[in-house]
Amino acid sequence: MSLPSSFANLRLPVIGSPLFIISNPNLVIAQCEAGVVGSFPALNARPASMVDEWLARITEELAAYDGAHPDAPAAPFAVNQIVHKSNDRLEHDVASCIKYRVPIVITSLGARPDINDAIHSYGGIVLHDVISIEHAHKAIERGADGLIAVAAGAGGHAGALSPFALVQEIRAWWDGPLALSGSIATGSAILAAQAAGADLAYIGSAFIATDEANATDGYKRAIVDAAAGDIAYTNYFTGVLGNYLKPSIRNAGLDPDALPPADPSKMNFGSEGLDAKKAWKDIWGCGQGIGAVRDVLPTRDLVARLAAEYETAVARTMRSAESYASRVAAR
Numbered sequence: 252m253s254l255p256s257s258f259a260n261l262r263l264p265v266i267g268s269p270l271f272i273i274s275n276p277n278l279v280i281a282q283c284e285a286g287v288v289g290s291f292p293a294l295n296a297r298p299a300s301m302v303d304e305w306l307a308r309i310t311e312e313l314a315a316y317d318g319a320h321p322d323a324p325a326a327p328f329a330v331n332q333i334v335h336k337s338n339d340r341l342e343h344d345v346a347s348c349i350k351y352r353v354p355i356v357i358t359s360l361g362a363r364p365d366i367n368d369a370i371h372s373y374g375g376i377v378l379h380d381v382i383s384i385e386h387a388h389k390a391i392e393r394g395a396d397g398l399i400a401v402a403a404g405a406g407g408h409a410g411a412l413s414p415f416a417l418v419q420e421i422r423a424w425w426d427g428p429l430a431l432s433g434s435i436a437t438g439s440a441i442l443a444a445q446a447a448g449a450d451l452a453y454i455g456s457a458f459i460a461t462d463e464a465n466a467t468d469g470y471k472r473a474i475v476d477a478a479a480g481d482i483a484y485t486n487y488f489t490g491v492l493g494n495y496l497k498p499s500i501r502n503a504g505l506d507p508d509a510l511p512p513a514d515p516s517k518m519n520f521g522s523e524g525l526d527a528k529k530a531w532k533d534i535w536g537c538g539q540g541i542g543a544v545r546d547v548l549p550t551r552d553l554v555a556r557l558a559a560e561y562e563t564a565v566a567r568t569m570r571s572a573e574s575y576a577s578r579v580a581a582r
């Protein structure tokens with residue numbers, strides 16, 4: 252199945268994924284202008300009244316960009332809604348998405364038919380992120396238009412399944428839009444996501460090390476300096492299993508290799524979600540793919556690097572396929 256028209260104008264098959272605290276209008280606009288889907292969690296706009304301001308700015312600046320670049324307009328943007336019972340802003344933030352006709356809404360931690368219907372009412376589409384096949388079935392039954400498979404090694408809250416297993420089992424029954432996430436930080440990994448059966452790569456941690464991201468210099472440098480072995484998988488900080496930079500856990504006076512079990516009832520994503528905000532400010536979420544991140548760059552340069560690598564990977568893969576085909580033909 253081909254991707255909906257919302258994904259027209261992509262320079263690369265990539266969604267810049269929503270990042271708590273870190274994604275802001277500067278990052279979203281830079282991602283869309285560079286040709287990949289930009290996104291932000293609605294909860295990043297605080298207080299709640301800021302959501303409308305952010306959406307007004309993003310909509311206006313992207314429209315102006317499109318006017319100035321009619322041959323290469325910006326990619327669409329997305330807003331992430333945390334559909335968790337503790338999110339007391341959900342109705343408000345969904346109303347803002349309807350008002351600004353947000354093209355893509357990404358739902359996490361809960362799938363609700365009424366929210367999906369509300370986004371469909373103006374022609375928007377809903378992608379739901381999942382870490383299991385059970386949740387993938389539920390999301391589609393409840394009306395999501397597409398899925399985001401969050402595999403092992405993804406930054407922030409992450410699953411434990413291999414990307415190959417997750418995509419293979421979803422593709423056995425779902426031929427609609429599918430993005431894959433987890434440690435994707437190079438052009439060849441974007442192509443690998445497509446080869447495995449996904450339509451799009453969903454990339455988070457690599458965008459933290461950009462000029463536009465709302466992260467401290469220490470956090471950005473830590474991403475540049477770290478590699479897969481520096482990532483801890485734990486539910487200690489939010490009650491949900493996720494990946495974090497070990498140096499930030501040590502900075503907080505804890506041993507990342509000996510954390511006690513968590514209390515899931517402490518999870519709070521509401522407007523008073525200060526616990527979550529405090530945890531994510533000092534304990535730095537990060538996926539395993541950041542060994543490929545060597546500099547803090549402007550977002551457009553990061554996307555240009557990914558695009559150049561993607562082209563090289565496509566050419567190399569085609570050469571191998573042709574060489575394989577000619578060997579088979581010669582038999």
Ligand SMILES: Cc1cc2nc3c(=O)[nH]c(=O)nc-3n(C[C@H](O)[C@H](O)[C@H](O)COP(=O)(O)O)c2cc1C
Nearest residue numbers: 268269270271292405406407434454455456536538
């Ligand atoms: C610091 C951080 C914050 C995140 N915040 C959110 C969030 O608010 N909502 C969400 O749906 N996903 C969130 N994620 C998950 C990402 O959207 C995405 O699944 C993940 O970054 C992809 O894996 P990668 O980081 O290895 O590229 C977060 C990830 C990180 C690293």
